[in-house]
Amino acid sequence: MEVVAAGLFGGKEDWTLGPPMMGAIFDAILWGVMLQQIQSWWAHSRATERLPTRYLTYYIMLGSTAWTAMSISYIMHNFVYMFGQYAVLLEMPYFTAFPITGWGLTAAVQAFYIDRSFRLNNRNIYLLLFLSACIVAECVAVILLLIKCTQSANLLAAPAALPQLRFWQIMTLATDLLITTSLGWGLWSAKTGWTHTDALVKKLLLVTLETQLAPTLIMIAFVVEMSITPSSTMGVFFDLLIPKAYTVGFLATLNVRVRLKRAQTSQAGGSNGNQTRSNAYHLGSGRLQQATVQVDTDTYIESYQMEAAKPGINRSNGRIDEEESVENLDYAHNLSKRDLNQKDHSF
Secondary structure, eight states: OHHHHHHHHTTOHHHHTHHHHHHHHHHHHHHHHHHHHHHHHHHHTTTTSOHHHHHHHHHHHHHHHHHHHHHHHHHHIIIIITTTOSGGGGOOHHHHHHHHHHHHHHHHHHHHHHHHHHHHTTSOHHHHHHHHHHHHHHHHHHHHHHHHHHTOSSGGGGGGGHHHHHHHHHHHHHHHHHHHHHHHHHHHHTOOSOHHHHHHHHHHHHHHHHHHHHHHHHHHHHHHHHHHOTTSTHHHHHHHHHHHHHHHHHHHHHHHHHHHHHHHHHHHHHHTTOOOOOOOTTTTSSSOOOOOOOOOOOOOOOOOOOOOOOOOGGGSSSSOOSTTSGGGSGGGOOGGGSSTTOTTOOO
16 A cells, blocks of 8 residues: 555645645634634623624534634644555545535535525525525535545545535535625625615625635635546635635624724714715616705805993083082982081980
8 A cells, every 4th residue: 555655646745745835834824813803702792792693603614613623633733643654545534524524514514604695685585495496405415525535445445436526525615606696696685776875785796706706716626626637636726715815704704894984984974964976876777866956055144333322411421520429419428428527416
């Protein structure tokens, strides 16, 4: 077995030994990215998150950590404990465990997106059942692949499991494309013609494409690689990256809500509600258009002068006659302050 394995993998170690090592390295890097995303979600979104989504996030966090530990164990087994032996690359236990463990993570993330698609498309029960059936078909494909791999003694007999492997790949890829399409359609149908609402819908569309693009492209590359060179170890590289690509996209979807909320708050504070932009979306269609109210205001300034106040009778003369003053009248005499220096004065 060692001679056969050395003939298969020896002399071109860069293409045979490099992909598994690079897959484990990139998986560890994405695990660090996942930790940063978990920290942000824990600080800003965990308290207000729905309970099912919260438990799903815990499950994905633990499952992704277990996946990284398994990939590190795979590399340590091949290149540390069994260093120098090519026959270890033909062993089946890890290749058997990768598909079923990876499906446990990808199916959870797909279920989250299916729930969002169901809500965005007016709770279309037929869409929910169809997408759920796709996940069940993935599970069936993985179980068939697992059964076939356990019947293979080593990797040399793995070509017999290619039909089951292609079935799993095609179903996963088809489910991703259907979920992305349904999410995009639901968001596009939510456009109303209002400027701020349509701007938010556009951002959500971009976020949906960004988060779903990475796992979809990796799965496409996996399918193409297995179709061209099924005996190559390049497929291990893509197989190790797929679960973490789903995890990072899922957490990015959860954390983007905080960024959008902050952007809306800053935009509302900067404009103070005084700016309205026109939107030409749905012009000429039967949908309601954005109403714009223009108010014209005119300002009039009226000024006039008041006549100077005329002086009263008692202020008509500049001098007051002391003899006619009220203090010198007879009835105004006050004994308390008059003739106080008279010794013989009697009261």
